Amino acid sequence: MTFTLATWNINSVRLREDIVARLLREEAPDVLCLQECKSVVDKIPTEQFAQLGYSHKVARGQKSYNGVAIFSKIPMVEAGAEDFASLGHARHIAARLDNGVTIHNHYVPAGGDVADRTVNEKFGQKLDYLTEMRDTFSRDKPQKSILVGDLNIAPREDDVWDHKKLLKVVSHTPIEVDHFNEVMEAGAWTDVTRKDIPDGRLYSWWSYRAKDWDAADKGRRLDHIWATPDIKNAAHSSRVLRDVRGWDKPSDHAPVFATFDL
Structure with a gap:
């Protein structure tokens, strides 16, 4: 089976339902993983997506904040939802496709504005979330798995x-990068995007604060697709759909794609 997967921090799926539908029409990934849905599960829009062929959904929701969802053309079943760092947030959902591949969809805490957990609780929560991810993968090595999401670290x-x-801005500080790399090493994950696009600047997020985000191009690569060793060589054709950042009423993130031959 060959399938294409996309991950996208949508920054409110209800507000941006139409551009999600546009992406599904124009790009037609087999699986779409969304983060920051900002909706309880029963209010996440489904009818328009189902009409486009995405009749399978798993999700964890939360009113106005966080939230993760996976929409798929391929039959799947829910395969878990972890509350890393015991935050009580809807930040992780997993699904198992009928080909046996497990997809983990994460929305890692952003971490606030100050890179010091002694004065910024949110930064501590981010580090704790990543630490628990690391420890989970150390105890139970993932197999035939893909991890995607807004990991909020470049x-x-x-x-x-x-x-x-x-270097001192949250999302790129050395301590965050160290935690990020420890999570990768614990699960022996491969960064699929950089496997396919090894060189050059590459971003998936541009701040709303920039009047002309495209010209300023002050971006960061916060959105990731990883694969376990047993399927990493099946991944190819990675791309970031930068133009989507310029669509009407956009998210500040662009979707990231990869294709797998399994």
Whole structure:
């Protein structure tokens, strides 16, 4: 089976239902993972997506905040939902496709504005979330799995518009990158996007604060697709749909795609 997967922080699926539908019509991924849905599960829109062929859904919802969902053309069943760091937030959902692949969809805490857990509780929550992810993968090595989502960390120097200027900015600080790498190593994950696009600047998020985000191009690569060792070589054709950031009433994130031959 060959299938294409996309991950996208939608920043309110109800507010942006129409551009989600547009992406499904124009790009037709087999699986779409959304983060920051900002909706309880029973109010996440489904009818328009189902009419486009996405009749399978798993989700965890929360009013006005967080929230993760997976829509699929491929039959799937829910395969768990973890509350990492015991935050009581809807930040993780897993689904198992009928080909046996498990997809983990994460929305890692952003971490607030100050990179110091002693004065910023949100930063501590982010580090704790990542630590529990690491420990989970250390105890139970994932197999035939894909991990996607807004992980809220741009790990590489060329994943941000200016490495030196962002070293003290939350999402690119050394302690966050260390935690990010520990999570990857614990599960022996491969960064599929950078496997396919190994060189050059690459972003998936541009701030709403920039009057002309495209010209300024002060982006960060916060959205990721990973694969376990047993399926990493099946992944190919990674891409970031930068133009989607410029659609009407956009999210500040662009969707990231990868295809798997399994």
